[in-house]
Amino acid sequence: MNLQVNILEDNSVQYFKVVGEIDAFTAPVLKERLATVQSVQGLKAQLDLSEVDYMDSTGLGVFVGFYKAVTANGGHVKITGLNRRLNRLFEITGLDEIIDIEMRESEDNDGTI
Amino acid sequence: MAQYDYIEIKIPAKAQYVGVARLMISGIASRLGFTYDDIEDLKIASSEAITNAVQHAYGDSEDGEIVVGCAMYEERLEIMIADHGASFDFEETKKHIGPYSTTSEERFQREGGLGLYLMETLMDEVKIHHEEGVTVLMTKYLGRERGEENVKRSANS
Numbered sequence: 217m218n219l220q221v222n223i224l225e226d227n228s229v230q231y232f233k234v235v236g237e238i239d240a241f242t243a244p245v246l247k248e249r250l251a252t253v254q255s256v257q258g259l260k261a262q263l264d265l266s267e268v269d270y271m272d273s274t275g276l277g278v279f280v281g282f283y284k285a286v287t288a289n290g291g292h293v294k295i296t297g298l299n300r301r302l303n304r305l306f307e308i309t310g311l312d313e314i315i316d317i318e319m320r321e322s323e324d325n326d327g328t329i
Numbered sequence: 330m331a332q333y334d335y336i337e338i339k340i341p342a343k344a345q346y347v348g349v350a351r352l353m354i355s356g357i358a359s360r361l362g363f364t365y366d367d368i369e370d371l372k373i374a375s376s377e378a379i380t381n382a383v384q385h386a387y388g389d390s391e392d393g394e395i396v397v398g399c400a401m402y403e404e405r406l407e408i409m410i411a412d413h414g415a416s417f418d419f420e421e422t423k424k425h426i427g428p429y430s431t432t433s434e435e436r437f438q439r440e441g442g443l444g445l446y447l448m449e450t451l452m453d454e455v456k457i458h459h460e461e462g463v464t465v466l467m468t469k470y471l472g473r474e475r476g477e478e479n480v481k482r483s484a485n486s
Binding site for chain 2: 276
């Protein structure tokens, strides 16, 4: 069980690539990494979750907190690369109505057992 | 008495072991023949209950334990998660599990929030017993259609 967060800056967009499992153990790591940029005014952040194998409410909680902080500072958060499972998690919790999310292309075979 | 195989694991109430219990549940669900989607649902629902126990059952200075018991029936999987630490008698504890009491629900709403909501959404039945610690009993039936998002993809090992 592991989590990696890579940060890249490209044309003023902060791009986060999250790799691994997001649960009670790893969510604090993710939260800490995101906290380093969330108070930047007008931040444009993109979170790529295409290589997240597992996520539960602890991950959703971190993303909601990040979204709130960034939005409060006039920024924007976009979450991309969602597989069918992660997308469903955002849907059933109603968070897809609030946060800008995008499913991974060719989402028919996600093999994340 | 109903026939079932039973597997139990006892983990320290620490976040780094939630994933260990999740792996066990994934293996058991796979053994029972749940679909890929159902296995993912079981992993999330049980992690939510275990996470609740890790975060709320014991004080910072306490070394607590969490018991995760899985009863494998022919047509369903029952998972019991108890945070009072001591090993429990599965049948005996089950007798005391009732429907929601307002108090336990409120407690979870306050502390668990999204977690309890996910447990209820992803499992077929969730019961919470709140007395000398919290015990959660959740059940998922094999081959039960639930919503349009169920995909027929076998995850038999």
